[in-house]
Amino acid sequence: MESPFSELLLAEDRILHRVAELGRAITRDYAGLDLVIVGVLTGAFVFVADLIRHIDLPLELDFVAMSSYGAETKSSGEVRLLKDLSHPVQDKHVIVAEDIIDTGLTLRYLMESIQARRPASVACCVLLDKPSRRVVDVDVRYRGFEIEDRFVVGYGLDHAGRYRNARSIGVLRS
Ligand code: IMP
Ligand code: MG
Secondary structure, X not given: OOOOEEEEEEOHHHHHHHHHHHHHHHHHHOOOOOXXXXXXXXXXXXXXXXXXXXXXXXXXXXXXEEOOOOOXXXXXXXXXXXXXXXXXXXXXXXXXXXXEEOOOHHHHHHXXXXXXXXXXXXXXXXXXXXXXXXXXXXXXXXXXXXXXXXXXXXXXEOEOOEOOOOOOEEEEOO
């Protein structure tokens, strides 16, 4: 398959190395706690699959789905929950795992919605952070990479539903 990227940003081995580091940090910080990882569908599914295999603790896995950008590359500013948690998180320690934080609207909404279920704690873990685009403040406890304001695809991230299966992350060819 021809590369979908105009520029390769993060090669597969660099991503996997960093994801393993994040998993080790979570392992250290959550030892002895009742841990639930909440992946944000669809973009975070590849990240979550790799991340949880580097967390050397008993844990539960759940997923939520949020409204996407459709075929746009800029946020509409409107966030909707399309699929809620499947299990209660009351008194558990929740880590929301997301592919990328951009404006912060998605994670802010999600963190508030999870907080309302009275977990013991809630933190977030993002693979990518575009800090220059932030509109609302979100406390990101675990961060894979900071990137510039460019639309990226691969390793679960899509444009109009495609390129999720690319093993590396790059800037979409326009
Ligand atoms: P936020 O609500 O603006 O922080 O947007 C977060 C969501 O926007 C992520 O979960 C992604 O689905 C999507 N998104 C933001 N930037 C990109 C990108 O560069 N590539 C692919 N999806 C993106
Ligand atoms: Mg997403």
